[in-house]
Amino acid sequence: MVSNAKELAEKRLARLMAAMNLEEPDKVPLAGVGGDIVPAYSGLSMYEYCYDSEKALKAMENFLKDFPCDWPFAASVSGLDGRVFNVAFSEFPDISINLTFITGPMHDVLGDKYYRYPGREISEDSSPQFIGGSFMEADEYDKLIEDPVKFIAETVLPRACRNLETPRKAMATMVRLGTEISKFNAMMMQTVGLMQELGYPAMALGGAYAPLDLIGDFLRGVENLLLDIRRYPDKVKAATEALVEPIMNYALAHKNIGATLAFIPLHLNEYLSPKLYKEFYWPTLKEVIVRLVNEGFKVMVFFEGRHDAHLETILELPKGWGVAYFEKTDVVKAKEVLKGHTCVMGGIPMGLIVGGTPAQIDEYVKNLLEKVKPGGGFILAPGVGTAPRETPVENIKALIEAVEKYG
């Protein structure tokens, strides 16, 4: 059994790696679904899933056993994006890498205004939410530009987190945060063990962020930032440039844990015209990606929303740089544009899995794969990994079977 699991993991990894390296694997790799369906499948509330690591782990095990895939990328622990903390601690590599996900208990400890958690600000059955906010004034760009880490750590975080308001509170909070990190890491270790048992490849995932997103998500708020781009274009640009270095420090810190794949979720891409995208968003994102590639990483970028307008810019990256994971962008078109240059991932609208029938899913996958399979370099995945609670399990099964059949 153990050696079986090991073989299985190796096979799955080979499949994924082949796709990432733009080759044809034995079968189209499937990145599985995750999200709210994972706790729901085991009858757990979202609250339990976020706050009771033992139950969460068990739920993950149940889910992954019954719905196998090649890469359970989306089925891991629930935490929300904490990149502002990564940047605040980017001088301290050992700490920085631990704050990519802010879990429920960490949220409690920080008392932050960025997130809302089930059983806290929202009902026990809601999934955790990122709400962001504005924690920096427009006239503070100069401070951000001058020393982004200092400004974020010493000015922004005390505003954004109730429990960091005074130095004394901050000290106590940080001790608690440390113990939560320790517990979270212990759980991650268990998760890795579980994955290995179930025959999943253990892939340490790194991370980075688009500088403009950091400003939009954590500092100014998206709406303010969109206005800032018109009102103070030079400052915004200078700020994105200033953020590259700390983001790189955070991203490269993952070398120490042997990560070779860095994940970057994009947020503002869909909001921007190609002109603004090219001026404010892409240059520094590109710099981050290219530097990561030069350091031996593959990068996996999640292009949220519709990225159609900016597809061509991806070709400016070095061939084989990584994985372009699309949410609403038409992957057939994307595959067309990026073929032989970039591994494409995505393809299954979550709506289909939630609202469709097994027959429809079978049909859809068949059609899709016919178009995108040839030549390899493709990973099949739901457009967003997070499946809602009501997702019919027979549809997930149907997806898995369809890939088996046509992949």
Next chain:
Amino acid sequence: MKSPEELAKERLARIEAAVNLEEPDRVPFSGVGGDVIAAYAGITQEEFCFDYDKAKEAIVKFNRDFPCDWTFAAGFVGVGVPPFTYAFADDPDVSATVGMAMFGTIHDIIGDTCTRYPGREIERNCSPQFIGGKFMEPEEYDDLIEDPVKFIAETIIPRICRNMNTPRKAMAAMIRLGMEAEKIKNFAIEVGKELAQLGYPAIPITLGYTPLDLIGDGLRDELNLILDLRRYPDKVKKACEALVEPILKAGLALKPLGVKYAFIPLHLNEYLSPELYNEFYWPYLKEVILGFAKEGIKSFVFFEGRHDAHLETILELPKGWGIAYFEKTDVRKAKEILKGHTCVMGGVPISLIVGGTPEKIDAYVKELLDEVKPGGGYILATSVGIAPRETPVENIKALIEAVEKYGKY
């Protein structure tokens, strides 16, 4: 052959009988600890202070081979930064975490300048040292009095700890401390489990401090403080008063763990005339002891040095308040005065174990027990629990045997 559970129960009953001023089946014996633990396991002090697994093995090995009733003295692995816990007195969960974190790894994380560790500031095989220092000026007494926790957290700690002298470094250090504390907690749990298998009772302990000692050890340095007593007597007194509450809060933070004793080592007691002792030291120490008592926690006071001049003050405490552990005070005399009121602990000079012979030890213990055993209320221990590296193991064995031989009631 007794099961570990039976053995632990028996040992605990023995200690508790003595604390309750009764006669147990035998005089309870609190074992030695200190450098000899690492030396006996063949590891360096550096390993003992920085390697949880090795430290655990060494502690377990030592307690397996040198059985005693109470492993109290073997429970200290490192030295801490006295004011540190009190910076978190308003956050009991954190102060509990921080209070347990006396380990070399924590020294590395916070970069404090008041301790020195083997393989860091001192040789690999030296035991860790608390060296103290002056971290507060006399003009600052008012700040200390006004808000001691804030003053310690925001002014003193950044001065003591190199890795906490900017807000950002402080936050990073605290995260690391929290991460490490989880490991230390696991270490403590593991040690506890293994000692339980050896038949040792779990006797969780919290720490207390005498306000004046906290000022002396952690803020002003002893010498300056002695001069402050004459120069700014009112401020010193007010500062002592202000520190009682944080000391109790931090000490009680461990109460949820089922703590029954608060260990309070005294430092300046020996320095002070009865007049100064009764003015600056005792009232506040007494408040701390009574504060713990109110919460059902008995104090376990280590009267370092010679406490002869102040012995009578102990009688002001309620009968059965706790344990009086004496270092250089003659326990015969102490027992005489405190009989029926306070459990007395100590009696065997550590120099006898280091430099004596098994015969001398046997004879000494026989004579000692003849005098202090009757009536119970007595725990035998060496004058200081810290036995140096070179302590001959046959002397430790001789001590154990002598208690077995002459300690029965």
Next chain:
Amino acid sequence: MLDEILKSIVEMEEEEAIKKAKEYLDGGGDPQKLLEVCRDAMGEVGARFEKGEYFLSELILGGEIFKQIMEFTLPKIKGESVKKIGKIVLGTVKEDVHNIGKDIFKVFAEASGFEVIDIGIDTPEEKFVEAVKEHKPDIVGMSCLITAGVTSMKKTVDKLKEAGLRDSVKIIIGGGRVDESVKEFTGADAWADDAAKGVRLCKQLIGVEG
């Protein structure tokens, strides 16, 4: 006036004592006489300590007053006229960092006319040997507050023997962790766990009237 100074020191009146000492010198008083009075005062403080009337805090404060007066008195005394009755090399032994006891002993030894060469704390055996070679003292004083220091003292004595220096000096040990058995174990000539007694013994060791 001198009587008042003596009384102020003995009674721990820090400001008074210093003020009066300054006045005395400003009024043309003899610094040599002032020094002697201060020494007498320290002797009295020590005596009260030995009798159990005074405690360590009084020793420390007394030492502090003495040091402060000496600061402005000694420069006024011509070098040769400060007579020394003997020389002591003093240190806290290896692995021990306690210095308070050593420093008190030093002040009292100096107050009674010894020249004291203080070689610090956590002092390696070799450093004692070197200091003896360099300063040729009459007495080596070791201070020891922790049990681990007991072996350090023994090793230091052994090293002095090896270097052939043992017979040229008297060795006195002091500090909270010494007693008769430690004296025997280490091979020292005398021990004292109080500064006043220590000074008396030092005088005896070199044959000066106590």
